[in-house]
Amino acid sequence: MPIEPIIKILFIFSVMVMGLAPIITWIERKQSAVMQDRIGANRADLNGITILGLLHPAADVIKLMMKEDMVPEGANRVMHMLSPLIAAVPAIMAFAVIPFGGVYVFGDTTLNLVGADIDWGLLYIFVLGSIAAYGNVVAGWSSNNNWSMLGGLRASAQMISYEVTMGLTIVGIFMVFQTLRLSDMALAQDTSFRVLGFLDVHFGLNWAWIDWIRLPAWGIIYQPLGFLMFLTAVMAENKRPPFDLPEGESEIIAGYHLEYSGMRFGLFFMSEFIEIILIAALTTTLFLGGWAVPWLSTETIINGISSVMGTGFATGLCILIHFVSFLLKVIFMIWVQMLIRWSLPRFRYDQVMSLCWKILLPLSIANIFVTGAVLLWVKG
Amino acid sequence: MLAEYTGVLVILVVGVVVACAMLGIHLLLGPRRQFSGKHEPFECGESQIVSPRRRYAVKFYMVAILFVVFDVEAIFFYPWGAIFQDLGWFGFTTMFIFTIPLAIGLIYEWMKGGLEW
Numbered sequence: 467m468p469i470e471p472i473i474k475i476l477f478i479f480s481v482m483v484m485g486l487a488p489i490i491t492w493i494e495r496k497q498s499a500v501m502q503d504r505i506g507a508n509r510a511d512l513n514g515i516t517i518l519g520l521l522h523p524a525a526d527v528i529k530l531m532m533k534e535d536m537v538p539e540g541a542n543r544v545m546h547m548l549s550p551l552i553a554a555v556p557a558i559m560a561f562a563v564i565p566f567g568g569v570y571v572f573g574d575t576t577l578n579l580v581g582a583d584i585d586w587g588l589l590y591i592f593v594l595g596s597i598a599a600y601g602n603v604v605a606g607w608s609s610n611n612n613w614s615m616l617g618g619l620r621a622s623a624q625m626i627s628y629e630v631t632m633g634l635t636i637v638g639i640f641m642v643f644q645t646l647r648l649s650d651m652a653l654a655q656d657t658s659f660r661v662l663g664f665l666d667v668h669f670g671l672n673w674a675w676i677d678w679i680r681l682p683a684w685g686i687i688y689q690p691l692g693f694l695m696f697l698t699a700v701m702a703e704n705k706r707p708p709f710d711l712p713e714g715e716s717e718i719i720a721g722y723h724l725e726y727s728g729m730r731f732g733l734f735f736m737s738e739f740i741e742i743i744l745i746a747a748l749t750t751t752l753f754l755g756g757w758a759v760p761w762l763s764t765e766t767i768i769n770g771i772s773s774v775m776g777t778g779f780a781t782g783l784c785i786l787i788h789f790v791s792f793l794l795k796v797i798f799m800i801w802v803q804m805l806i807r808w809s810l811p812r813f814r815y816d817q818v819m820s821l822c823w824k825i826l827l828p829l830s831i832a833n834i835f836v837t838g839a840v841l842l843w844v845k846g
Numbered sequence: 847m848l849a850e851y852t853g854v855l856v857i858l859v860v861g862v863v864v865a866c867a868m869l870g871i872h873l874l875l876g877p878r879r880q881f882s883g884k885h886e887p888f889e890c891g892e893s894q895i896v897s898p899r900r901r902y903a904v905k906f907y908m909v910a911i912l913f914v915v916f917d918v919e920a921i922f923f924y925p926w927g928a929i930f931q932d933l934g935w936f937g938f939t940t941m942f943i944f945t946i947p948l949a950i951g952l953i954y955e956w957m958k959g960g961l962e963w
Contacts, residue, residue, distance in 0.1 A: 470852040479860055504855060531868075534876045538887045551865050556859035562853045582853030589924065590854075607898075611887040614897035623906045626913040632921040640927030676941060726878065729872030733865060816963035819909070823961045827916070828951065838930060838938045846932065 475581045477562050481793075486591040488523035488740045490800060495522065497804045526732075533728035538610055541725065545608035550726070550733035551702050553601025556594035563587040563748045565649040567757050567788045568656060568764055570781050579757075579785070580649045587648040588640075591748065592633060595703060598737065599625040601706070602712060605734070606722035618719020620815065621712035625703055632699040632705045634830040638837040639685050639752055651685075652756030659683045682760040685753035690835055693753045695826055698749070701803065702818065704741045707808035711818055739789045746799035754795050757788035764788075800840070908960055919948050 492507065496519065499506025507519035537546055566577025584590060599622065606618015640646060643654045660682040665673075684691045702709040708723075713721040723734045748758060760766065767787060771780035887894050926933070926941055933940075955961060 468849065468852060472856050475856045475860065477851050479857065489889075531872050531875050532877075533872070534878065536885065539885045540887065550869070551862070554865045555858070555861040558864070559854070562857040562934075576908060580853075581857060583850050584854070609887070611900060612889065612894070612898045615902075619902060619906050623909045623910070626917075627909060630913060630916045630920055633917070634923065636928040637923045640924065641930040644931055646928055691909070719888070719890075721919065728876055729868050732872075733868060740890065782936055788953050819963055820961060821950075823912075828949075830951070833943060834927075835938075835945075841931065842935055842938060 474579065475562060478557070478564065478566055478581055482561050482743055483558055483740055483763075484566075486743050486796075487736060488527075489520075490739050490742060491523050492520055493784060493800065495519070497801070498808050501805075501808045503601075503761065517552075519576045530729050533560065535730065536725070536727045538725045540610040542608040542610075544727075547730070549601050549605035549608060550730045550737075551601075551700070552604060553598055554600075554733040554737040554740070556598040556812060557737040557744060559749070560591045560594045560744050563590055563648050564653045564744075564751060564754055566741070566792050567785055568653060569649075570785060571829075572778060572781060574796040578649065579789075583647065583649050585645075585647045588636070588646045588752075588818075591744075592629070596629060596634075598741075599629075601734075601737070602722045605726070606712075609725035613641050613718045613720070614722050614724045616718045617712045617714070617724070620718075621705065621722055624709070624818060626710060628702040631822055631826040631830055632696065632703055634827065634834070635692050635695040635699055636689075636752060637645060637830075637834050638689045641834070641837055641841060642685070642688045648751050648756075651753050654686050655682070655755040656758040656763055657683045658763075674772055680761065682755055682758070684755040684758075684760075689833075689837065691752065691829070692837075693749070695830055695833070696752070697745075697749060697802075699822075699826060700745045702822070703807065704738065704745060706738065706803070707807050709813050709818060711815050711845075714812065739835050741802060742803055743796065745803065749794040749799050750792065752798070756795075757792040759787060759791050772839045792796075905963060912960070914954065915951065916948070 495507040506520045507751055508516050508520065510521040510525040512521065537543055562581040563578040563584060565583075602621040602625070602785045603618045606614045606616075606621065609615075639651070643651045645651060645654075660677060661679045661681050663678075679688050692825065705712050713723075718724075723731055726734065762782060767775070767784045768780045922944070923941070926937065930937060
């Protein structure tokens with residue numbers, strides 16, 4: 467058993483799932499409090515020490531653990547027990563292919579900072595997303611409750627609709643980067659390109675100042691519309707407000723997890739928050755350059771530092787800089803999602819479905835062909 | 847060849863162990879106070895009159911059929927997108943022709959009212 471992938475997996479698991487997921491529940495409470503002009507979570511304390519309410523996630527876990535485990539009459543007991551696992555485990559598994567650093571060379575060993583560098587990485591994440599949908603549908607069906615059943619049906623229709631759109635919105639990204647491997651995509655974004663380079667290629671105007679106008683070669687620059695559509699589709703896939711129709715407290719009480727208590731409910735809750743982090747990490751990797759620092763490529767950083775200190779130290783420092791850059795972008799994307807979640811009210815179900823089939827689907831297919839035509843024209 | 851899948855196996859084990867441990871600890875720590883009526887399905891204070899295991903609106907099944915059509919089509923875009931720059935205008939035209947029946951299907955569905963709720 468090789469030790470290297472185990473360490474990398476345990477690292478990303480402990481940072482992203484065990485570290486960031488509880489903090490997000492705190493971020494959500496604090497941010498909603500700031501946006502609604504109130505104080506927010508600050509009551510949980512240990513001998514009067516509250517640490518800004520950061521003890522609330524721990525209090526949550528203890529409360530959920532101490533609740534009674536309930537299964538309603540007439541429910542399918544096996545499926546009722548399995549469905550939280552089907553929802554939570556794929557959400558955790560998806561982090562295996564997210565690159566949290568580039569490829570570094572130490573003497574004769576190379577270090578590739580991604581848990582499992584498989585060449586169909588993005589498809590792997592979509593596969594897991596489809597499996598996670600079963601968790602909600604089975605939860606709704608197995609509870610023997612009318613509200614749960616409605617929630618499960620809504621969840622199934624909404625999630626499969628947005629899965630199609632989610633897949634089509636990022637075909638443009640494959641066309642630009644020519645790969646499905648997430649670590650290669652992040653590597654391709656670790657550079658910058660000349661914005662007015664097409665003047666040079668097509669019109670033969672090679673002015674010197676053209677070289678100085680540069681943008682980072684990030685997915686969001688190549689695919690601005692793709693970014694917006696992808697973010698909408700994945701947020702709908704995660705069933706958070708304003709797309710929380712399957713839960714809809716005021717219409718169908720709590721939807722598919724109505725008959726769940728204690729940690730069984732806690733796993734649904736946890737998988738939702740892990741998916742927020744996953745969405746943030748995925749949009750960062752696809753559209754915001756992953757671990758890359760804008761305008762400073764890996765060689766620039768390593769050469770800059772190694773002229774002062776040794777190359778080994780410079781590479782180590784570069785790994786740290788890249789990881790911090792990745793983490794900052796992920797936290798920024800989490801903040802954006804929270805901002806949307808607390809700004810917009812819930813849509814109606816027909817609005818959600820027509821947004822998917824009538825707006826996002828035709829637009830995403832148009833996006834593919836416009837991207838293709840522009841790419842071929844620019845390449846010449 | 848299969849070495850890169852070690853990470854997937856490791857995270858599968860970690861995820862299943864953590865999730866099962868959470869459920870297990872919850873089963874051990876939680877109280878057990880059962881009495882008749884407590885485990886009835888929640889129905890806003892009334893007894894359940896109709897069973898949830900019955901037939902539902904056909905809309906949801908229509909969406910499922912639409913999904914099968916479009917998801918199979920979408921998966922064709924993936925390998926095509928990944929080698930698009932090598933295929934050039936030939937690949938572009940081929941995929942455009944491939945998309946026309948897809949678009950006709952969507953327009954037909956739209957006109958027939960299959961996308962209305």
